Amino acid sequence: MSTLPFRAQMVAACLALGMFLLCLDLVRRRKLKEEYSLLWIGVTAAMTVLAFWGDLLLWVTRSVGALNANSIIFLFGLGFLTLVAVHYSIRLSELTDRNKDLAQSVAILASEVEELRKNRHP
Amino acid sequence: MNRPEPNDTSAAPATVRTPDEIKEMSAIHHGLKVLAIVPAHNEGETTAEVVRDIHRLAPGVDVVVVDDCSSDLTGDWARKAGARVLPLPVNLGIGGAVQTGFKYAEDHDYDAVIQVDGDGQHDPAEIGLIMGPVARGEADVVIGSRFLRKTAYKAPLARRVGMILFASVARWAMRQKITDTTSGFRALNREAYRYFARHYPTDFPDAESLVLLKRAAFRLSEVSVNMKPRKRGQSSTTTLRSLYYPFKMTMAVLVVLLREPPKRPAGPGGDQ
Numbered sequence: 094m095s096t097l098p099f100r101a102q103m104v105a106a107c108l109a110l111g112m113f114l115l116c117l118d119l120v121r122r123r124k125l126k127e128e129y130s131l132l133w134i135g136v137t138a139a140m141t142v143l144a145f146w147g148d149l150l151l152w153v154t155r156s157v158g159a160l161n162a163n164s165i166i167f168l169f170g171l172g173f174l175t176l177v178a179v180h181y182s183i184r185l186s187e188l189t190d191r192n193k194d195l196a197q198s199v200a201i202l203a204s205e206v207e208e209l210r211k212n213r214h215p
Numbered sequence: 216m217n218r219p220e221p222n223d224t225s226a227a228p229a230t231v232r233t234p235d236e237i238k239e240m241s242a243i244h245h246g247l248k249v250l251a252i253v254p255a256h257n258e259g260e261t262t263a264e265v266v267r268d269i270h271r272l273a274p275g276v277d278v279v280v281v282d283d284c285s286s287d288l289t290g291d292w293a294r295k296a297g298a299r300v301l302p303l304p305v306n307l308g309i310g311g312a313v314q315t316g317f318k319y320a321e322d323h324d325y326d327a328v329i330q331v332d333g334d335g336q337h338d339p340a341e342i343g344l345i346m347g348p349v350a351r352g353e354a355d356v357v358i359g360s361r362f363l364r365k366t367a368y369k370a371p372l373a374r375r376v377g378m379i380l381f382a383s384v385a386r387w388a389m390r391q392k393i394t395d396t397t398s399g400f401r402a403l404n405r406e407a408y409r410y411f412a413r414h415y416p417t418d419f420p421d422a423e424s425l426v427l428l429k430r431a432a433f434r435l436s437e438v439s440v441n442m443k444p445r446k447r448g449q450s451s452t453t454t455l456r457s458l459y460y461p462f463k464m465t466m467a468v469l470v471v472l473l474r475e476p477p478k479r480p481a482g483p484g485g486d487q
Contacts, residue, residue, distance in 0.1 A: 200301040
């Protein structure tokens with residue numbers, strides 16, 4: 094038994110495939126780190142599974158207590174995007190910190206270089 | 216405590232110093248190798264004046280100006296005045312700038328550091344006064360307080376509200392009465408500045424850094440200093456930021472209380 098009509102399944106499959114290919118290409122062109130590609134490839138896999146395995150979708154819908162399978166897809170979609178955003182905030186804070194440390198090192202080294210130059214050509 | 220009333224406009228006379236205090240002031244660096252850290256952002260010639268004042272009123276104290284990516288010639292003026300300049304390639308804010316100074320001091324093995332604002336608010340003649348307790352080993356960090364006694368200092372209204380609010384939050388968090396939690400005129404011994412070289416809050420560092428110190432069991436004390444109104448330039452705390460200030464400060468202080476304080480480096484001179 095499937096909860097999604099055949100046409101919808103096909104659309105989901107095409108979207109998933111398209112996204113998968115995009116991820117591969119981005120990694121190939123070194124625009125995306127493998128670490129992140131894994132995440133997005135996981136998303137495409139989950140999309141495909143849910144599209145074709147209707148029973149799983151129904152089971153999840155029932156066990157959560159939702160009335161409509163569609164809302165479950167949106168729930169997970171939103172939840173996932175929220176987690177991604179939080180993850181990015183964490184990375185951003187980390188990068189800010191490293192950026193600060195680097196800037197500080199550069200400032201100290203720049204002054205050392207200036208001092209060395211001054212001593213070499215008095 | 217003689218905190219100035221919010222609408223007290225009468226300028227209080229400059230503090231009269233006792234002979235002991237005068238003796239303390241004239242000891243300047245108390246025989247230690249001391250670095251004055253002057254963070255500056257678009258202060259123009261004012262920072263250079265501060266540098267010259269330090270050379271004149273506190274001879275024997277090395278000066279390093281941390282130029283927080285100024286768009287004017289702050290760094291050049293300071294260099295001309297004879298200071299070593301640490302030019303930050305990106306703007307880090309006052310906390311990040313001061314921490315650069317701590318790292319520099321650690322590289323060059325100073326016994327103690329003095330923080331002096333680059334806008335000319337602090338009187339370098341008082342360096343000896345705030346160095347005293349650090350030099351004698353009575354405190355790890357000494358804060359030059361504008362409120363310990365009645366002084367001529369008067370802050371802008373928005374800033375004053377923030378300061379009073381956070382003085383109380385910080386006082387509660389530290390279980391020690393610090394009258395001036397936002398003072399940028401401080402002396403730190405080697406252990407304290409080495410700690411800050413590793414762990415220093417960068418956004419609104421003043422009160423948060425004090426709570427952090429207290430949590431890591433450093434000894435804090437205050438001495439009374441005179442504060443001049445800034446010669447020129449903007450305070451790092453603008454109106455918009457003073458709205459953000461209470462929120463960020465409360466949050467920061469609570470978070471510092473919630474987490475384990477980062478470990479202090481082991482022993483004097485010990486490396487992590």
